[in-house]
Amino acid sequence: MYDPRQRLVALTLLNNGLTAAEVHRRTGISRNTLGKWRKDLPRAMAQTLPSCPRCHDRSLDSAVYAYLFGLYLGDGHIADAPGDKGVFRLEIACGDMWPGLIEDAASAISNVMPGLKVGRLRSTGCTNVGAYSKHWPCLFPQHGPGMKHTRKIELVRWQREIVDRCREDFVRGLIHSDGCRTVNRIRRHKADGEVIYEYPRYFFTNASDDIRDLFTEALDRLGIAWKQNNPRHISVARREAVARLDEFVGPKH
Structure with a gap:
């Protein structure tokens, strides 16, 4: 040893x-x-590094954690590492059409857990950004068996404090994972011809009632108006609300 x-x-x-x-x-x-x-350096590092902010009293960048937490709740998952008892892999699925998102996810993982080797696994149409560690369940206690929408998703006290302080970063992570900014087009027929009106709007889609509630609660506290279009879809379409989201979210890149 x-x-x-x-x-x-x-x-x-x-x-x-x-x-x-x-x-x-x-x-x-x-x-x-x-x-x-x-x-297998990633696993060896994961078994060695005492870098967990929850277990080793290490400082944690709240804004970056809030963003990564939003990514995890949207398109992230934690799985047991094959053959390594007690080691887990966090993965964030990022669409290949947004290379900036892939880099942002990798940067967030590196910031929250310094020293881990962040890998990229290619899949059809997306890249899974992830790293091995024994401590992902410490940082994301929402981890559990089955898909997230099949179980209760609740914030523990220290997560609630971070989300309340860093709502903008949390919302940005959720939208970057399970949301988008689009341009809506409406055609109107008038006497002098057809007129097309365009306006931007945001969408957020998630099957979990609890995760959608966390999203809309954060919007409410930020003073951003929203509307539920159907059981899984939240939209933000008012001009002033879209402008507010544009200040800290904007289109994926």
Whole structure:
């Protein structure tokens, strides 16, 4: 067994591209052990890093966490890592048509859990951005079996405090995951011909009543008018409400 601090130094060096021979020379850890760690650095890092803000009293950027939490509630999930008991993988599904969103999700994960290797797994039409850690359930206690809309989604006290402080970031994460900004077009026939009116609006779609309630509650507290079009869809269409969302959300990129 190696001292956790020594192990972390070695893994960081491997993660930065140094060879096993060079890391051995600097740390004294055997090349055989370094080779095993190098085969799957993300999991080795996840098993080593004491980086959980909930377990290790580390500071947490509330605004970035609120944004990542919104992404997780929308298009995120946490799964057990195959073969590694107690290790989990957080993944955020990001549409490939929005490369900026992919980068934002990766940056948010790195900020909330520094030192983890953030990976990108390609799928049809999307990229799953994620990382391994033992502590994702600590940061997202809403994790549980089954799809999110089949179970109760409630904020614990410390999450409520963050969301209340960082409502704009939370709403931005929700819209970036399960929402969009579109331009609505209406045709009107007049005596002198057809006229087309265009105006922007936002949509948010989620199957979970609890998640939609969290979204609309945040809008209410921000003073942003909204309307429920059907059981799963929320729209924001009033000019002043759209302008307010444009201040901190805007179109996906």
